[in-house]
Amino acid sequence: MHIEQASESELKTRLEELYASYDQLAERKLALDLTRGKPGVEQVSLSDSLDGVLAGDYRAADGTDVRNYGGLDGLAEARALFGALIGTTPEETLVGGNSSLTLMYQVVDFAMNEGLRGEDTAWALNDSIKFLCPVPGYDRHFSICEYMHIEMIPVPLLESGPDMDEVEKLVKADPSIKGIWCVPRFSNPTGTVYSDDTVERIARLPQIAGDHFIVMWDNAYAVHTLYDDAPALAPISEYCRKYDTMDGVFQFGSTSKITFAGAGVSFIGSSERNLSTLKAHLAFQTIGPDKVNQLRHVRFLKDSAGVTEHMEKHAALIRPRFEAVLDTLDRELGGTGMGEWTAPRGGYFVSFDTRPGLAQEVVDLAGNIGVKLTPAGATFPYGKDEADRNIRLAPTFPSAADVQASVDAFVVCVKLASVKQRLAELEG
Amino acid sequence: MHIEQASESELKTRLEELYASYDQLAERKLALDLTRGKPGVEQVSLSDSLDGVLAGDYRAADGTDVRNYGGLDGLAEARALFGALIGTTPEETLVGGNSSLTLMYQVVDFAMNEGLRGEDTAWALNDSIKFLCPVPGYDRHFSICEYMHIEMIPVPLLESGPDMDEVEKLVKADPSIKGIWCVPRFSNPTGTVYSDDTVERIARLPQIAGDHFIVMWDNAYAVHTLYDDAPALAPISEYCRKYDTMDGVFQFGSTSKITFAGAGVSFIGSSERNLSTLKAHLAFQTIGPDKVNQLRHVRFLKDSAGVTEHMEKHAALIRPRFEAVLDTLDRELGGTGMGEWTAPRGGYFVSFDTRPGLAQEVVDLAGNIGVKLTPAGATFPYGKDEADRNIRLAPTFPSAADVQASVDAFVVCVKLASVKQRLAELEG
Structure with missing residues (x-):
């Protein structure tokens, strides 16, 4: 009743x-x-054979000895495998360490303090910076904003994804809005899959928003289907190419919920220009990611079919x-x-x-x-x-x-x- | 001739x-x-058995499943093993990811922008921040300073370590000097091992320097001897306890040149108070380090004798x-x-x-x-x-x-x- x-x-x-x-x-x-x-x-037991999968062969396909220093981009074969999952080319893909949250933090940190297009584009030069946050959403995204003193504006998450009429109205009206958090497939916590139209409209946002606006596309559950008939996500990369907005979109993913949580590999997909900028910053804080673990993941997962x-x-x-x-x-x-x-x-x-x-x-x-x-x-x-x-x-x-x-x-x-x-x- | x-x-x-x-x-x-x-x-081939060393047993000594999320400190047994190498207790040791350079960057970043003792202690609130740099030294230390706009003051590296008369004179005269870079054993590039007296004087520096001065003690070659008779390094932790300056010293190390370069584990030793502050910041950018790799390292290296x-x-x-x-x-x-x-x-x-x-x-x-x-x-x-x-x-x-x-x-x-x-x- x-x-x-x-x-x-x-x-x-x-x-x-x-x-x-x-x-x-x-x-x-x-x-x-x-x-x-x-x-x-x-x-996690499904991936127990990760440890030992190399069988003593520590050479990547191009001969790179993964036991030694070098390479901020990640291994070529890892970039190919994980780029394929999110629709970016290997050149548009950087494979990092064990945490996509770290990559997201770094992108926001660099955009805020160093500027994605040179020093004078640092968001921190503005009085106020705002992000759009579809709600309900993921608390760790919100924590990054709070830590960085970015004001958060909630926008409703509809069945089709963020309320794009509202989103477009807001970014047109207020150039201090510099980003939006998206979990586009199986959103945390609603499980929403963004509609094709929503994905296309989000890919266009950098065109209609103020300068140096970025879409934080956290595709954490890109391949995490429960049913064969689960809705697919339109590939934002293709729309970005159509509208020439790849510079305004950062895609993230990780294998934390594919292999081992917190002991997998993370990756980022964006324009080659963005990755080049990121690497210039990253070089100050690391000599490179753990390539041994990247090679383990490629050997274990093999290819997109293997992931599926x-x-x-x-x-x-x-x-x-x-x-x-x-x-x-x-x-x-x-x-x-x-x-x-x-x-x-x-x-x-x-x-x-x-x-x-x-x-x-x-x-x-x-x-x-x-x-x-x-x-x-x-x-x-x-x-x-x-x-x-x-x-x-x-x-x-x-x-x-x-x-x-x-x-x-x-x-x-x-x-x-x-x-x-x-x-x-x-x-x- | x-x-x-x-x-x-x-x-x-x-x-x-x-x-x-x-x-x-x-x-x-x-x-x-x-x-x-x-x-x-x-x-690097000496450590080839790292991959596979777990033999399917992914449980840490305390039952932690290393295949899952959690724990910013690192595994208990890793903290014990690596703390022992640098003379800190497990509680004074945090074991991180694959790069001690990252840990160093994070310490300087947090001290600069967030403050090690609360917001109003952030170095960035001062007009000018300086670091002492014993020369010749390690370029990646210098790069962090340049990136953070920290002015570097070279001081001579003598056979006993940094010229401590000069160092003490400088820090007493200029409270905007907030740190010193040290590679205390087998310095990069000279191979210098700091004398006991130098180590003791460095441990006292936080007492005589201005507020929130820190020693960046990069013990990268702590166990990297070429000969059995290689000079030992006096344990700075003991002097820090004597002078109550543990809050002013951050020790760093990694296994990059013990096991795999760039695919090992890094660690940091400092006061429990400092580690607690660091973790509060780290929580915004990671869910925790790769514990699987930490467990591999403990199983492989076993203990200090195993490392030797x-x-x-x-x-x-x-x-x-x-x-x-x-x-x-x-x-x-x-x-x-x-x-x-x-x-x-x-x-x-x-x-x-x-x-x-x-x-x-x-x-x-x-x-x-x-x-x-x-x-x-x-x-x-x-x-x-x-x-x-x-x-x-x-x-x-x-x-x-x-x-x-x-x-x-x-x-x-x-x-x-x-x-x-x-x-x-x-x-x-």
């Missing part, structure tokens, strides 16, 4: 039952955790966890008006919206009975979800049984908070 | 012979390179190369007044001083017959060796035969330049 159709007495009875369920859960002394977008132990095959194994492991979450939400909350949620076809998260004003309470209720959820607000700039609705659920890391136990507890907390709130409305 | 005792006619005859030798060398179309402080192929044993194998490979250089210099240039050089007991370099004003010419002469030498001036801030004397020779990377051929050609170039110069002096 829809919560708004229930009578006060029905709700009161329901509340008693929910308190009883909640108390029973409390007695179970649960210690569950749905917070982290981390691969599970079975997932490998990702199917991941999907087989985590699909049941996502289905446990979604089946339970459908069964327990479907049609009740107590929440809305996404049904992603890939990625690492389910995004849940409570009735307005309840996200923090649900997170607290769950926390009090041993079910750790991502802090309410974490998916918004400055940690502020004005509507207090969004909760990010991350079902990949716990065991299938723990995911089920967590979501069972979660729905009790959602119902409890919702019924309490609805009763207060009726009584108020 | 000493060049200054030779008559003009003797020198002229000698010059003819040298031109003949030089022309013969030119005809050999050499392609030799003494520029890079890189391990040779046999050296491993380094003896390196020494056995590179000692003959150093001896080829030094024997040739002694035989060909000893007592001639045409140069002075160091005879290091460890490290990666031989530092050669020509007669004043000849370094650039010798480098050019060698380059013209296919023997690449480190650019003259590279060992000085801003690339400026006022006396134009210093040339860094790096004999580890080429084959033993190539080292011999290179140094044979080098001495011809030194002699040629010296005799020409002496003749000009006599004629002038």
